[in-house]
Amino acid sequence: xxxxxxxxxxxxxxQAALVIAGIYAGFWLIFDLILAQPIPQSLxxxxxxxxVSGVFMVFTFTEESARQLIAPIRxxxxxxxxxxxxxxxxxxxxxxxxxxxxxxxxxxDEAPLELRSIHPAPPSSVKIFGxxxxxxxxxxxxxxxxxxxxxxxxxxxxxxxxxxxxxxxYCHGDKLDGKGPYAQGLNPVPLNFxxxxxxxxxxxxxxxxxxxxxxxxxxxxxxxxxxxMPIWQEFLSEEEIWQVxxxxxxxxxxxxxxxxxx
Amino acid sequence: MINSLNxxxxxxxxxxxxxxxxxxxxxxxxxxxxVAEAQPGDAERGERIYAARCMLCxxxxxxxxxxxxxxxxxxxxxxTMAQYKIRTTTFEEIVPADEDLQRMIHxxxxxxxxxxxxxxxxxxxxxxxIVYLKTLAGLExxxxxxxxDYGTQVAVSAESIEKGRVIFHDGDxxxxxxxxxxxxxxxxxxxxxSGYRTWPRNLTxxxxxxxxxxxxxxxxxxxxxxxxxxxxxxxxxxxAKRLSIEQRWHVANYVNSLAKTxxxxxxxxxxxxALRLVDxxxxxxxxxxxxxxxxxxxxxVPQLIAEQRFFTPSNDTITVRAVYNEVEIAFHLEWxxxxxSRPGDETAEKIAGPGISxxxxxxxxxxxxxxxxxxxxxxxxxxxxPVNLWSWRGGASDRAPGVSLATARGPTNxxxxxxxxxxxxxxxxxxxxxxxxxxxxxxxxxxxxxxLQFVEGEFIPVAFSAWDGSNGEQGSxxxxxxxxxxxxxxxxxxxxxxxxxxxxxxxxxxELWWAHRAQTRRYT
Numbered sequence: 001x002x003x004x005x006x007x008x009x010x011x012x013x014x015q016a017a018l019v020i021a022g023i024y025a026g027f028w029l030i031f032d033l034i035l036a037q038p039i040p041q042s043l044x045x046x047x048x049x050x051x052v053s054g055v056f057m058v059f060t061f062t063e064e065s066a067r068q069l070i071a072p073i074r075x076x077x078x079x080x081x082x083x084x085x086x087x088x089x090x091x092x093x094x095x096x097x098x099x100x101x102x103x104x105x106x107x108x109d110e111a112p113l114e115l116r117s118i119h120p121a122p123p124s125s126v127k128i129f130g131x132x133x134x135x136x137x138x139x140x141x142x143x144x145x146x147x148x149x150x151x152x153x154x155x156x157x158x159x160x161x162x163x164x165x166x167x168x169x170y171c172h173g174d175k176l177d178g179k180g181p182y183a184q185g186l187n188p189v190p191l192n193f194x195x196x197x198x199x200x201x202x203x204x205x206x207x208x209x210x211x212x213x214x215x216x217x218x219x220x221x222x223x224x225x226x227x228x229m230p231i232w233q234e235f236l237s238e239e240e241i242w243q244v245x246x247x248x249x250x251x252x253x254x255x256x257x258x259x260x261x262x
Numbered sequence: 263m264i265n266s267l268n269x270x271x272x273x274x275x276x277x278x279x280x281x282x283x284x285x286x287x288x289x290x291x292x293x294x295x296x297v298a299e300a301q302p303g304d305a306e307r308g309e310r311i312y313a314a315r316c317m318l319c320x321x322x323x324x325x326x327x328x329x330x331x332x333x334x335x336x337x338x339x340x341x342t343m344a345q346y347k348i349r350t351t352t353f354e355e356i357v358p359a360d361e362d363l364q365r366m367i368h369x370x371x372x373x374x375x376x377x378x379x380x381x382x383x384x385x386x387x388x389x390x391x392i393v394y395l396k397t398l399a400g401l402e403x404x405x406x407x408x409x410x411d412y413g414t415q416v417a418v419s420a421e422s423i424e425k426g427r428v429i430f431h432d433g434d435x436x437x438x439x440x441x442x443x444x445x446x447x448x449x450x451x452x453x454x455x456s457g458y459r460t461w462p463r464n465l466t467x468x469x470x471x472x473x474x475x476x477x478x479x480x481x482x483x484x485x486x487x488x489x490x491x492x493x494x495x496x497x498x499x500x501x502a503k504r505l506s507i508e509q510r511w512h513v514a515n516y517v518n519s520l521a522k523t524x525x526x527x528x529x530x531x532x533x534x535x536a537l538r539l540v541d542x543x544x545x546x547x548x549x550x551x552x553x554x555x556x557x558x559x560x561x562x563v564p565q566l567i568a569e570q571r572f573f574t575p576s577n578d579t580i581t582v583r584a585v586y587n588e589v590e591i592a593f594h595l596e597w598x599x600x601x602x603s604r605p606g607d608e609t610a611e612k613i614a615g616p617g618i619s620x621x622x623x624x625x626x627x628x629x630x631x632x633x634x635x636x637x638x639x640x641x642x643x644x645x646x647x648p649v650n651l652w653s654w655r656g657g658a659s660d661r662a663p664g665v666s667l668a669t670a671r672g673p674t675n676x677x678x679x680x681x682x683x684x685x686x687x688x689x690x691x692x693x694x695x696x697x698x699x700x701x702x703x704x705x706x707x708x709x710x711x712x713x714l715q716f717v718e719g720e721f722i723p724v725a726f727s728a729w730d731g732s733n734g735e736q737g738s739x740x741x742x743x744x745x746x747x748x749x750x751x752x753x754x755x756x757x758x759x760x761x762x763x764x765x766x767x768x769x770x771x772x773e774l775w776w777a778h779r780a781q782t783r784r785y786t
Contacts, residue, residue, distance in 0.1 A: 077780045094769035098762040105758035111532045162329035165318040185561030230567045
């Protein structure tokens with residue numbers, strides 16, 4: 001039974017366990033602690049399944065290494081001198097299984113996950129103010145003034161600012177950071193226009209569509225039923241919407257995307 | 263102004279002997295503590311920052327008449343009045359400490375539309391702005407005011423809180439406006455110097471304090487009063503209600519203790535866990551068994567989405583509990599409302615704004631449990647996904663309080679129904695600034711096409727609305743929550759125990775079989 005194998009400093013089984021624990025800790029460190037974006041538990045179970053399989057594949061690559069790996073387990077069962085330890089392990093392992101099953105079967109209190117697309121693909125054309133607009137070619141009618149008549153442009157930005165403060169700041173905030181006085185009571189939270197991932201990534205026609213048709217104008221993948229964005233064509237004129245778009249870009253310093261630069 | 267060589271304030275300041283630069287240098291001295299690198303503020307630079315960041319709300323002239331003025335409550339500050347809510351200079355001073363202005367700009371005014379600008383403006387920019395704001399108020403030539411005397415702070419203790427409680431209620435000193443429980447439930451109508459309606463602070467909600475609810479901050483508000491409002495100074499020698507420094511510390515400690523509440527919104531709590539009872543569900547709001555159910559508090563936001571939009575809410579949170587048994591479900595809704603609004607009632611009408619209507623609350627539920635992720639539109643459903651609205655009204659002098667039931671298919675598409683037909687019942691009570699309402703209904707009704715049928719273990723979308731009738735709220739003018747979840751949490755039963763035992767036996771058997779095989783192999 002006993003083969004004269006060089007015993008590694010750390011038993012191979014413990015090595016494998018340490019590697020698995022190390023990878024798990026790494027996940028936790030990076031996603032929970034550093035990125036503050038914990039991985040959902042169901043996904044974690046799947047990842048760890050692959051990790052455990054992978055580790056065992058590596059650790060049982062040769063027959064010799066496989067034997068080393070299971071040696072302590074075999075010894076536990078076969079070595080009569082370890083009888084007490086074996087009895088303890090034989091009770092603890094089923095007990096752990098029982099506890100895991102018990103908690104797995106408790107009814108869950110976790111709210112169902114709601115996945116939604118934040119920037120859904122716009123329709124190619126859309127009906128706003130009773131007119132049909134082609135979103136691919138639609139441009140802000142005031143944008144050209146930025147070069148042609150900077151003074152008038154600044155006046156329009158100022159008018160857009162007044163539209164914003166009267167209508168939008170309650171949710172999107174004075175600082176356009178999505179932290180208006182009522183933002184906390186809303187789900188999904190209002191968009192942060194200062195963020196490089198919002199209006200800086202979009203064309204002005206996209207904003208026109210999103211503002212004019214509001215939450216209920218969203219396609220289904222963007223969960224229109226929970227968006228608090230009003231249908232602004234009911235409250236604002238077409239001109240006011242284009243002016244407030246000027247203000248959003250002017251205040252944040254972002255540039256709208258356009259076909260020319262792509 | 264009295265000169266600034268004072269021993270009473272927090273920080274003794276030194277007076278350099280320059281004439282024009284004096285106020286600026288002095289303010290710099292005070293501010294040097296945290297901002298060693300900041301230069302003296304510059305009014306011209308400040309004006310440019312004001313135009314870019316402040317003007318839209320506070321107006322071109324600094325008079326608070328920006329584009330949104332009438333849609334904000336509280337309204338934007340009128341800087342020409344030289345009145346500042348957070349002030350640590352004594353009550354007879356006009357000039358706030360620069361530190362006070364710095365704090366209001368840097369941290370903002372919690373509970374109002376004024377955000378903290380500390381993440382956008384540099385300390386230097388804030389200094390520039392302070393100098394400009396003082397010119398708007400005509401304070402640029404004024405010397406710094408005397409800081410209030412904090413004396414020796416009295417530490418928070420049960421004894422101090424009790425002393426504070428007695429002073430708070432003595433001769434209705436504070437409770438006259440702030441209410442018996444400190445909820446700001448008004449007994450008289452208050453207006454600020456500009457004629458705007460103001461409400462006394464609900465002292466049980468620390469997140470609405472413009473300053474913080476740190477005893478030191480509360481001490482400062484009690485000592486100087488709040489400029490422009492009816493909150494007086496309790497350090498005024500002319501006042502019969504004047505308090506000593508020690509007494510003010512006791513009151514500060516008492517007020518601080520009021521704000522220790524479990525009605526704080528925890529954003530991660532999105533599920534109302536209904537407790538299963540074996541006996542009858544409680545039918546009155548004051549039944550002690552409600553304490554066994556887990557409370558969940560949600561933000562109420564004004565209805566800004568559909569006509570008529572509503573901008574100036576007074577209710578800000580609602581706390582919900584739910585219980586059920588085999589046949590019935592009951593909700594307990596609790597929210598602070600400063601006024602019991604009973605149209606026709608003389609006292610209520612005197613305190614209310616014009617056009618008093620009934621206080622009310624509503625629970626919104628989908629009629630059909632959503633099969634997928636798609637829910638009804640959160641503002642009163644939509645034509646293909648109607649919702650049930652269970653409402654409770656607080657009553658008027660000629661109308662008893664009661665429940666109503668409606669089916670809604672969108673913001674303006676509502677059909678009233680007979681609540682008795684669905685078995686909807688309710689009861690409510692108002693006491694010391696808080697409404698408590700119970701709404702209950704059988705789990706299943708005879709009309710599944712019109713009423714939600716409750717199912718144990720399912721996540722059911724639920725939303726709430728509230729109306730403060732003394733704040734002009736009726737019809738579409740109200741506050742609401744977005745969709746949250748209701749879970750009728752079934753008792754886990756025997757299943758987990760059964761399967762856990764099974765798992766134990768199974769694993770043990772495998773082990774024994776293995777050991778047995780190893781043993782036999784060894785001996786053969």
